[in-house]
Amino acid sequence: MRDSNVNFGVLHRTCKLLVFFCFVYITATLVYYAKSVNFRLAFVQNQQSHVKTDPIKLEVKYSGALELKTTLGSNSSEPGPKTLEQCPDPSPLLVGPLRIEFSSPVNLDTLRREHPELREGGRYAPPNCVALQRVAIIIPFRNRDEHLKFWLYYLHPILLRQQLDYGVYIINQDGDETFNRAKLLNVGFAEALKEYNYDCFVFSDVDLIPMDDRNTYRCFSQPRHLSVSMDKFGFRLPYNQYFGGVSSLSKEQFLKINGFPNNYWGWGGEDDDIYNRLSSKGMSISRPSGAIGKCRMIRHERDKKNDPNPQRFDRIAHTRETMLKDGISSLSYSVLKVEKDLLYTKITVDVGKRTK
Known part of the structure; x- marks a missing residue:
């Protein structure tokens, strides 16, 4: 009888220890899952907020042209207004001496x-x-x-x-x-x-x-x-x-x-x-x-x-x-x-x- 009681007590303590470890594991799993869900929601909301604020902002200054400013640099495919510079002097298109003839009629x-x-x-x-x-x-x-x-x-x-x-x-x-x-x-x-x-x-x-x-x-x-x-x-x-x-x-x-x-x-x-x-x-x-x-x-x-x-x-x-x-x-x-x-x-x- 003594041997059976001893064996029953050890088994009882072992079961209680196993239950405790299972409880800790389940609790940790639930906490980790909850945190991962919150993170995904925050990530999605953050991406949606970027999509909403991405369009180009136009800022007009009267200095002979429009100046374009963007929130994300030059990611837009739309070309902006271009300010023409003064033509160079002398023109780069010049060729120099020319052959001038008057023997044949021109059209x-x-x-x-x-x-x-x-x-x-x-x-x-x-x-x-x-x-x-x-x-x-x-x-x-x-x-x-x-x-x-x-x-x-x-x-x-x-x-x-x-x-x-x-x-x-x-x-x-x-x-x-x-x-x-x-x-x-x-x-x-x-x-x-x-x-x-x-x-x-x-x-x-x-x-x-x-x-x-x-x-x-x-x-x-x-x-x-x-x-x-x-x-x-x-x-x-x-x-x-x-x-x-x-x-x-x-x-x-x-x-x-x-x-x-x-x-x-x-x-x-x-x-x-x-x-x-x-x-x-x-x-x-x-x-x-x-x-x-x-x-x-x-x-x-x-x-x-x-x-x-x-x-x-x-x-x-x-x-x-x-x-x-x-x-x-x-x-x-x-x-x-x-x-x-x-x-x-x-x-x-x-x-x-x-x-x-």
């Missing part, structure tokens, strides 16, 4: 197809940067359609590579009165400003083509003579005061000299008058190098109604007395017709008649 329809980036009126602005200047190119014109085709054919690709914000204006003198180049240039200045806020004006004869696209058709701190070395003169400057062919003036420079004279009817004299105006206002002529400033002239006979002006020498001698009353401030003309082509704006005008 302007081909030019139009090849340059769909041009806008009506002969307008263009670079799409990927802000042009250094807004340039109006003014061409005095009458009965020179074949020359104009060559000018447009060669100049538009050059101007595009120069990354200019530009427009081409053909100022056509109506009628058969003696030609007045300088007055037509004044008209071009006035008419171009009616369309756009140009700050630079390039005045070009229709028969001159640059032979190097590094000769940029824009304005500088001083009036710029662009047709420095023409084949007509053996690629030399005929004289130091020469300002004919192709030149550029800023809007401020042009107004400072009261524009160009209106009373030079016929060939010659107006370029020297303009030089005198610039000199009297303390300005000097800037030029590119002779190599970069090379130009070719389309050979032709002198136009009818453009005979040498017999009064030019007397008028040049009195520039300082006449420039304040004869110029853009006294300009009068009538616009008869405006034609808009993809390559140019052609404005036909009546500039009146010679009074003396």
Whole structure:
């Protein structure tokens, strides 16, 4: 009997110990499970809160563009507004010396197809940067359609590579009165400003083509003579005061000299008058190098109604007395017709008649 009692007591204590260990194990398991459930719920809620706050926040500041700020950096696939930088100077698109030929006719329809980036009126602005200047190119014109085709054919690709914000204006003198180049240039200045806020004006004869696209058709701190070395003169400057062919003036420079004279009817004299105006206002002529400033002239006979002006020498001698009353401030003309082509704006005008 004693042995059986002893065995029963040991068994009883063993069972109690086993029950205790089972209770501890079950309790620990329940606590761990409860904590893991809470953790998963917190994780899900946290992920949902991130999804709700992820969209891009727009913050608008007026500094010429919109600034985008995101909570997670650049994870959005939506592109933001882009601020254009100023075009580099010089343009990286320039190629340098060019081959200019006039032996074969050119096709302007081909030019139009090849340059769909041009806008009506002969307008263009670079799409990927802000042009250094807004340039109006003014061409005095009458009965020179074949020359104009060559000018447009060669100049538009050059101007595009120069990354200019530009427009081409053909100022056509109506009628058969003696030609007045300088007055037509004044008209071009006035008419171009009616369309756009140009700050630079390039005045070009229709028969001159640059032979190097590094000769940029824009304005500088001083009036710029662009047709420095023409084949007509053996690629030399005929004289130091020469300002004919192709030149550029800023809007401020042009107004400072009261524009160009209106009373030079016929060939010659107006370029020297303009030089005198610039000199009297303390300005000097800037030029590119002779190599970069090379130009070719389309050979032709002198136009009818453009005979040498017999009064030019007397008028040049009195520039300082006449420039304040004869110029853009006294300009009068009538616009008869405006034609808009993809390559140019052609404005036909009546500039009146010679009074003396």
